Amino acid sequence: MIVAVMAALLVTMVLALARAFVGPGRYNRILAINMFGTKTVLFVAVAGFLFGRPEFLDIGILYALVNFVAVVAVLRLTHYDDDLADDLADDLADDLADEPATDGEDRA
Amino acid sequence: MIVLDIASVVLLAAGALFVVSGGVGLLRFPDFYTRVHAAGITDSAGAGLILLGLLLRTPSWETGVRLLVIMLFLALTGPTASYVLAFAARRDGVPIWREGDPRR
């Protein structure tokens, strides 16, 4: 039975992965990856039972926590104006171009 | 003991079913919000049932405690993540699918 559960989890992982590849857009990917993360939690827990190593569950706890932090970080950090960052990057490129070019730099 | 085993098998099977169906839903549903629903099912029903099924087979109480902690964490973080995602997507203007729209 446990093997069957594991197979189900693997199949679901593949499905989630497919969604993460296809997208479209950021939110679909976050969703898919979040789901993939919880499936790994289950996978590790089930693997612990399958191989008789219940200390795997510690790792499961860790995944559950860390996955959540990662999702929050994605939301918090991607939710802003991308154009602003592009402008800033362009500024930096301009600054670098303004500095007197040193010979050898291009040769390097 | 037999009762516990059978119950565990039933729970695990149900959990596996929910997980796979949620996975299929994630792939097949037409828009982001419906997919949140599909993913939510795997995180709550699927994960909960599987962990319960495992709980019935625990060899020792430490393992049981760990399983309960995982259940607690998943129960807290899963719905929160779904909710926050849907909220953010709505605020960002991710469109809602209506009958007849193309799939996105």
Add this chain to the structure above:
Amino acid sequence: MTVFTLINISLLAILVATALTVSRLRALYEAAMLSALFSLVTACLFVLLDAVDVAFTEAAVGVGISTVLLLGGLALTRSREAVTPRRRRLPGAAVAILAGGTLVYASQDLPAFGSADSPVQRHPLTDTYLHQSQEDIGIPNTVTSVLASYRGLDTLGELLVVFTAGVAVLALLGPLAHPVDARRRDDLDLVDYRVLRVISAMLMPFILLFALYVLFHGDFGPGGGFQAGVIFAAGFVLYGLVFGLDKAQQVVPRVVLWALIPFGLLLYLGVGVVNMLLGGSFLDYDTLSSDPAAGQHLGILLVESAIGITVAAVMTTVFFSFANRRATR
């Protein structure tokens, strides 16, 4: 065994697919998220290989902190990869193919997977670590014994690497490099998310408790100072993400954080110096107590705590430096 092989193969297939996608994606946020996924799969593989400590580290570092730091770094720059002309991609491709080819070539003479007869298994080192360590040190988790005692200097070195990374970020990105300017805008879009705030506040004590558990349980199960430090940092990062930098810095002031970075390292070093003063060599924990095993226990505990302190402080500082930088522009 066949089930085991099948699971391994499917995980490896997923891993390869993820790697290919990461390398093809132009959108860097998505690539960063997928690389978190890559770490998750890798960690699953480590679990299957019974390398529990490694899986633990991979999960904590690869999924937790490095995703957060990658995203924080991306938030400072642009989030789409510039198109590299085909001509300039050639050297990279050549190097990758050559390196991959050499790896394949080498793998032909590597000992078979799981072979009990491999040089690593036959070397007296393995036997000593697995059996003698129970007498010498008496800690069930051999990985901790090797990490903190037999190869304690390497661990000190790795801690120094983390320390160096912290110093580098302070020097290049931190407020020391760019004094905080007045027109700081706090763009806390997540403050509206009431549910998230409540749940995060509820989770915080659990996260910190779990980190302590990982720190002190490292003798018996997977875990130890590095992982605990990263989990602590993940907790602070979550707090900072949800409640805003200012509040997070009220909880852990920057000055305290910056003092903790060198403190952990000095504690580690201090243990070693005390060993020297007590007549042993550097990091010879036997000297700490009349009973060598008790001395080893004490030494390992101190050292793991030292690691936890510095790692947590460095990771938190790095993240706050990134976030501060963004908030002040």
Add this chain to the structure above:
Amino acid sequence: MTAHLPALQVLVPLGCAPLCLLLRRFRTVTWLVFLLAALSSLACAVLLATRVDDGPLHYEMGGWPAPYGIEFVVAGFNTPVLLVVSVVAVVAAVYARRSVGDEVDDRRAPLVYTCLCLTLTGLLGLTVTGDVFNAFVFLEISSLSTYALIAMGRRRRALLASFRYLVIGTVGATFVLIGIGFAYAVTGTLNMADLADRLTDLDGNRALYAAVVFVFVGLAVKMAVFPLHAWLPAAYGEAPSAVSTFLAAASTKVAIYVFCRFAFTVFGAGLVFTTMPVGEVGLLLAALAMLVGSAAACFQRDLKYLLAWSSVAQIGYIVAGISLATAAGVSAGYLHVINHAVIKGALFGAAGLLVLRLGSARLDDLAGLGRRMPWTFAAIVVTGLGLVGVPPTAGFASKWALVSALLDAGAWPVLVAVLASSLLALVYVGRIVEAAWFRDPPADLPADQPRAPVSMVAAVWALVLLSVYFGIDASLPGGLADAAAAALLGTGGA
């Protein structure tokens, strides 16, 4: 206490790094801490050098015997490197007080000293360790801190240079790690001596060949061997002057030492130079490095870039010597490690003096300054002649040793490259001289330039005088180099 010397060699600078960070509010104190680290390292190195004649010293970390724990080994092959790194560190410390104060703002200066301590720790640890994985750890420490130091240069271009080095260097370090992993997989041990014992009965193992390839390619990046030198000119050219003085003199030299250690005492000369064509490849690359490096140096317009390209060529000389795998060749390589460290340290120091006074080291800006800054330019000329190899400079001594070693081995094409490269060196040193003495100074030169600080000038001249002394009396570096070659080639042994 003396039994702990090999450990103290590394641990004192290691402890100074967190101290620097802790005391960052007191800039002068952090400088003193770095100076202390350098001085203690020099003291340890000198004491160790006097003790290795009776055989190698072993220090067991954590009290665990060698293959189980990590050991430090000090023997004839690494004392010269320890001495070079320590001497350069002391000079760089004296030099850094005013130089860093001028080029880096006050808030970040303590972090420069922290990183300098870390780099010193990494380089020293890399030199004394007798464990391959431990070597990788120290390699990481020195690399990471080097990236940070380079990025703290005056111009924003320094960030670019640092980033480029970071990317290339990380690939190199990863290669070293992969190689070490293979070596572990086929032997089951990480201790260098133990590895060497167990590798002997692994003839024809493809994983072992791959290990050799990965370790050496990775190290080649750190050594800046042609064609993996691309990071070096910009890195040294953009780093703060005190940093480029230290790095140019010490860091590639340590990488070269690690190459020797792996080639001769871990993998074994038989495998590396007889079974595998490392020697031939090394000679070819060395010859190319000499020609390309010197030729590129002739076309530079910035003094620091010029010196950096010349380093690429000089590393070629060292690699050529070592690739011969003969006692004379290895000894010549070591001799040039010592001499080139002293010479390049002095030259980069002098370039830093120019940066301090002129704000740049572009050759055009140096026009006619020879008379105005006689001491600085005298230092450049004296050491520059050493680069060319004019007798009786230190460069001549090591080049002579190299040429005779090449003659013995019959490596004629390399010999031609050495001579051609020396001629090119004459050209680029000549360009500096021409700019400084034979061009008219610009009319609008400000008259009230700050005088170069005594400490910096003294530091530079200490190295210049050392190089002159090594040119006149080569017995000290020559003796060290011969002992190193003997220890590496088995007559000494680890």
